[in-house]
Amino acid sequence: MNKDYIFGFLVMFVVMILTKDLNILDSWIMTQIVKLLLGLIALIIASIIFKKIFSKK
Secondary structure, three states, X not given: OOHHHHHXXXXXXXXXXXXXXXXXXXXXXHHHHHHHHHXXXXXXXXXXXXXXXXXXX
C-alpha cells in the first residue's frame, strides 16, 4: 500500500472522528455531505503541506 493512501486515510479518519457529533438541520444527508466536503478540504490542505515538507530538494 502506498504511503499516500495511508496518509489520506488517516486525514479522513481524523476529520470523521472530529465531526462525529455534527448535525446540520437534523438531516443525515446534509450532515454527510458537509463531512465529506470538510474531509476533502482538509485532505487537500494536508497534502499540500505534506508535499512541501517532504519534497526532494
